[in-house]
Amino acid sequence: xxxxxxxxxxxxxxxxxxxxxxxxxxxxxxxxxxxxxxxxxxxxxxxxxxxxxxxxxxxxxxxxxxxxxxxxxxxxxxxxxxxxxxxxxxxxxxxxxxxxxxxxxxxxxxxxxxxxxxxxxxxxxxxxxxxxxxxxxxxxxxxxxxxxxxxxxxxxxxxxxxxxxxxxxxxxxxxxxxxxxxx
Amino acid sequence: xxxxxxxxxxxxxxxxxxxxxxxxxxxxxxxxxxxxxxxxxxxxxxxxxxxxxxxxxxxxxxxxxxxxxxxxxxxxxxxxxxxxxxxxxxxxxxxxxxxxxxxxxxxxxxxxxxxxxxxxxxxxxxxxxxxxxxxxxxxxxxxxxxxxxxxxxxxxxxx
Numbered sequence: 001x002x003x004x005x006x007x008x009x010x011x012x013x014x015x016x017x018x019x020x021x022x023x024x025x026x027x028x029x030x031x032x033x034x035x036x037x038x039x040x041x042x043x044x045x046x047x048x049x050x051x052x053x054x055x056x057x058x059x060x061x062x063x064x065x066x067x068x069x070x071x072x073x074x075x076x077x078x079x080x081x082x083x084x085x086x087x088x089x090x091x092x093x094x095x096x097x098x099x100x101x102x103x104x105x106x107x108x109x110x111x112x113x114x115x116x117x118x119x120x121x122x123x124x125x126x127x128x129x130x131x132x133x134x135x136x137x138x139x140x141x142x143x144x145x146x147x148x149x150x151x152x153x154x155x156x157x158x159x160x161x162x163x164x165x166x167x168x169x170x171x172x173x174x175x176x177x178x179x180x181x182x183x
Numbered sequence: 184x185x186x187x188x189x190x191x192x193x194x195x196x197x198x199x200x201x202x203x204x205x206x207x208x209x210x211x212x213x214x215x216x217x218x219x220x221x222x223x224x225x226x227x228x229x230x231x232x233x234x235x236x237x238x239x240x241x242x243x244x245x246x247x248x249x250x251x252x253x254x255x256x257x258x259x260x261x262x263x264x265x266x267x268x269x270x271x272x273x274x275x276x277x278x279x280x281x282x283x284x285x286x287x288x289x290x291x292x293x294x295x296x297x298x299x300x301x302x303x304x305x306x307x308x309x310x311x312x313x314x315x316x317x318x319x320x321x322x323x324x325x326x327x328x329x330x331x332x333x334x335x336x337x338x339x340x341x342x
Contacts, residue, residue: 020314023257024264027248031241039213039236046213050221050232095282096296114294138282143222147284147292 070149070162073134075169081134082106090130091163094137094148103177105136105170110181113147120155127152132159139166191316195249198262198309202246205288209239212290219286223276241265249313259314266307273300 039045081089082105091108093100100110111119127133133152137144145162152160163169171177209216217235220226226234241261248258269287276283276295285295293299 020256020260023254024260027244027254027257027261028241031244032237034244035237035240038210038240042213044211044213046217046232046236048232048236049229050217050235096294098296099282112294113292114296116292142282143218143284143291144282144294151292 070135070146070153070160072164073161075163075165075173078105078134078136078163078170079173079175081132086132088129088131090127090133092133092135092148092152094135094144095142099138101179101181103167103179104183105167106176106178107183108136108178109183111135111148113144113151116148116151120151124155127157130157130159132161133157134161134163136163136166136170139164139168139170142166187316191313194309195252195255195259195313195317198306198313199246199249199251199258201306202242202249202262204246206239206242206246208289209235209286210243213239215290216286219284219290222281222283223272223286224279224281225272225275255317256314259310259317262310263307263314266303266310270300270303270307273303 078091082091085107091105092111093104093108094111094113096112096114097110100108100112104110109123111123135145135148135152137148145164145166149160149162167177213232213235216239217232220235221228221231242265245258245261245265248254249262273285273295277297277300281295283295284291285293285299287293287299287302
């Protein structure tokens with residue numbers, strides 16, 4: 001006995017699973033082709049092989065964008081600021097609350113960029129009184145502090161500085177972290 | 184329309200909407216998305232941009248197919264595979280203690296955390312249900328088990 005397909009099914013695989021796999025491959029292939037075409041035509045297109053060094057990231061920014069970047073503070077400056085306990089300086093930890101609780105710079109407040117509006121509201125009045133704000137995250141490739149610095153600038157805070165070394169540079173220097181929810 | 188068919192329809196529309204919503208910011212900012220991928224420290228650097236260029240378009244097509252009910256099982260299968268890969272990548276990054284942007288819906292301001300993995304797992308369950316409920320066809324299948332606009336696969340005995 002043989003199996004005969006309905007006319008509407010001619011040319012289609014007789015095994016549904018195989019047909020799904022074929023459709024999935026087709027979708028991926030079309031997606032790749034659309035991506036290639038869009039990247040070639042779009043002014044936002046990127047090279048096929050990227051350079052992810054910090055120098056390359058800065059080189060790709062326009063002069064205007066470079067002016068907008070928050071100034072970077074060094075470890076020694078942060079150590080001095082923490083030791084001095086300046087009441088007009090706010091140090092902000094841009095990481096998730098659980099990371100903050102596990103260990104943060106002494107005196108730092110948590111302002112996670114996740115749900116920023118919710119976290120920012122109770123700190124707004126305090127931050128507006130500060131004449132200097134330092135933001136940090138883990139250091140290395142962590143971008144949360146960059147995002148927070150940009151958000152704070154968009155909220156109107158002018159003296160926002162970035163401690164790019166973050167937690168990594170702080171602990172490597174032998175400095176201690178504060179655990180818990182309190183600054 | 185049975186309750187199961189309604190649920191199935193809502194699942195595929197919701198899943199499709201999520202895929203479309205996730206793809207658009209990445210298509211508009213491929214450079215940002217490539218940085219997101221790079222920070223996961225999984226792919227070799229020279230493959231990162233190729234994935235950043237093509238992956239969002241695959242997501243977009245999958246989302247549109249799910250919404251339109253076109254090539255439904257193929258789209259659901261692609262969604263399953265991609266969600267498994269995304270979940271594995273996020274779990275790996277969290278296990279290694281990386282504090283990075285998720286790159287899920289926006290290319291910045293979305294820190295990676297356990298809730299993102301739970302969200303992906305929920306989407307994975309939805310994708311599996313869409314795949315299963317769109318698959319059983321033919322004379323023995325219930326009406327609720329097929330909600331695809333694709334021609335059903337019916338074979339009849341010949342001589």
